[in-house]
Amino acid sequence: MNEDQGPAREALFPPADLKASLEAILLVADEPVPPTVLAQVLELPRETVVTALAELAALYAGQGRGFDLREVAGGWRYYTRSEYAPVVEKFVRDGQEVRLTQAALETLAVVAYRQPVGRAQVSAVRGVNCDGVMRTLTLRGLVEEAGNDRETGAILFRTTAYFLERLGLAGLDQLPDLAPYLPEQLEDEPDAGAGRARG
DSSP, X not given: OHHHHHHHHHHSOOHHHHHHHHHHHHHTOXXXXXXHHHHHHHTSOHHHHHHHHHHHHHHHHHHTOSEEEEEETTEEEEXXXXXXXXXXXXXXXXXXXXXXXXXXXXXXXXXXXXXXXXXXHHHHHHTSOOHHHHHHHHHTTSEEEEEEOTTTOOEEEEEOHHHHHHHTXXXXXXXXXXXXXXXXXXXXXXXXXXXXXXX
């Protein structure tokens, strides 16, 4: 009987490893992650995961970190604390005002041509996680929330009037056609994004 219980106990994460695993997952998550998903990934009971998440949230709050862990929209996610919003905004707006990075420009282009679009969709197009870049674009006033996806509940984003102002456009219909800039193998695909640019 002890032999049967041994492997099962080895599969469980020690408390420190569990919390570190949760931190690692949540740092790369685009959207709030439901505890059931975390429990499935870590192969642990949901209650164990929820307890660990609550303990992490209390730990961050108690230490006065610049971020906290919140339960929102049925999932958990990291957020910068509201009292530090002015500092974060100053860093994003003033500290990096000279020009957008290549990653930011690519992300902004995906949003502009495929809006409204969720973070996961933008990440899929770019092939990398775009969570931080989307935050930067939002803080700079170039991108804003545009409701939630009906099927997944994910937050959708669109470009702002400020975006049009910076590009000198009257409307999105004035965005240049993407087709001439796409690789030939994409031009024949109906969802390549070129169609959205024309309309």
